[in-house]
Amino acid sequence: KNEVEQSPQNLTAQEGEFITINCSYSVGISALHWLQQHPGGGIVSLFMLSSGKKKHGRLIATINIQEKHSSLHITASHPRDSAVYICAAHRMNRDDKIIFGKGTRLHILP
C-alpha cells in the first residue's frame, strides 16, 4: 500500500461542476503539497499546507491532520483545469524527500 493514496484515479466532469480530489496518507507528515501537471510536463505548485484550509481563486485545499486526509476542490470547473493533480507529502523527520501520490487525471468537458 502506498504511503500517499489519491482518489479518484481518473475523473471526467462537465464544465461548471464542483470537483473534489482526495488524498490520504499513512505516515506522519510535516506538510502536504498539491501540484498540477499539464500534458507536456511542467509541474505547478498549487498549495503547500500543514493545517486548515487555503484558497486561491477557484481552488481550495483542506487538510485534517488527525484524519490524515486532504482534499483539493475546484469550483466552477473549466476545460483549462484539465490536468493531472498530484498530492505530495513531506514526511516528518525525513522532510528532504517528498512522497508523491499517483495523481488524479481530471478531464473537464466543455
Next chain:
Amino acid sequence: DTEVTQTPKHLVMGMTNKKSLKCEQHMGHRAMYWYKQKAKKPPELMFVYSYEKLSINESVPSRFSPECPNSSLLNLHLHALQPEDSALYLCASSRITGTNEQFFGPGTRLTVL
C-alpha cells in the same frame, strides 16, 4: 523572478552520446532537486543539492552525474544512457531543504535511442 528554467526542452541521444541537462533559478533558493518521471507515474527523486553540496543521491546509476556549479545552476550530465532512461527530467528548487515549497521547472523530455 519566480521561475525555474530548464534546457533543452527535448533531447534525443544515442546510447554512446554525452549530453547535459541544465536547470536555472534566480529566486535565491539554496536547495535544488533532480527528478525523473516516467509516463503516467509520479516523479522519482534522483538528487538533492543543499548549498551547492550533494546531500541526497537516491542510488542513481553513475551514468547520471549531477553538478551544481553555483547557487543558481544545476546540471545533469548524461553518458552511456540506456533506452529505459527515456523519461521527463524535472528540476525543482526550494528556499532550503526541509519542509519548504518546491518550485518545478518545465522539464526536459529525454529520448534515448
